[in-house]
Structures are given as structure tokens and as C-alpha cells.
Amino acid sequence: MGCTPSTSTSKDPDVNGPVIMQTVPLLEERQKRIVRRTWRPLADDMTENGKKIFLHIFETYPEIKNLFPIREIEGKTNLYKNPHFRMHSSRFMQSVGAAIDNLNDLDNSLRPLLIRLAKTHVRFKGFTPDYFDCFEDSMLVVWKEELGDRFTSEVEEAWKVLFAYIRDCLKVGYEEAMDEKLKLSLVDTTDTIQ
16 A cells, blocks of 8 residues: 555556556646646635634544644634644644645655654554544535635546545555554564574
8 A cells, every 4th residue: 555656657468568657647747737726825824724624624523623632612703712733733734745845846845844743643542544544524614614606616626636645645654654553563572592
């Protein structure tokens, strides 16, 4: 299982002999322009939009809120006042901004950051990699709300391609960390025969 690469290969079934691979870009140039153009208004207030995303996640998937230190805080107003909630919302949106800044080099620039970020999530008891899917859903809701009429089907599709890449990288990183954790737990700590 791997992170969806910025280029993928597909076999040409009509060719006999050696397999010819075709390279298909993750995001077409037009989609990159769309993502960059629509990111500008979303980035105007990253913390506010990040808060909206997390609020939507917590309302839609309350079990995720239980993973956060703010789990006891009730109500939008109280959450919005909480410095931890604001900080996490801002950092989340900065990560999205990093993806936008690196659209032309996702595999080399962004993928390692996402892998490292995902690996930190194994320490949260109860976290599953399926929770990464919830962010995509909530981001699309907020994007639609914030962009209004500018959120066309073409805009939605371009963001979905990028979100899928981000989600897949996060899941790869999480699974790698779980594998590492499992290997460490299986290390035999008994004395060796001399």
C-alpha cells in the first residue's frame, strides 16, 4: 500500500511484449490553478476556517472529539475561545497551505511531512486511520460554505484529488508507525544464549 503518487502508471492492455507504462499526473495543470485560486480566499482567515472544519468534525463525528484535550468543552463559543482549539485549527490549515505551496512537488516536499504527521497519531488511544476520511468530508463542507457560487463541480473535483492524496499519505504514515510499533513490541527481550 502506498501513498497515491503524484504520477501513477497504468498498463496498456493492447500491447504485446514488454509492458508500456503511461504516466498520469495526480493533478492536471488546470486543477492546480483551480486549487491555488480557490485557496486564496480560504487562506484569508485560516484559523477561522480551521475552527469551522473541526467544529463540523466534532458535530458529525463526536467520537473524534474525545481524542482531544478539549473533549469536555461544550458549545461553539467555548471551543472558539479555547487556545488549544485555535492553535490546532491554525496548524491544520497551515498544513493544507503547505500542500498548496508544494503542488508541483508533492511527493518530495509534502509527502514526508504528511508521513511524519500521521506517525504522531499512533499515540492517541482510540485513533483509527479511518478518521482521516472525516477531514476530507468536513473540509468540503467548509469550502462550499466559504466559496459559495465559486464552489463548482470542477472546483470540488480538484480539491477531492488533492484531499485524496493527503489522506492516502496520512494513512500510509499511520500504518508505517503501527508496523514499527508492532515490531518493537515483538522484539524478544529474553537473554540470548551465550
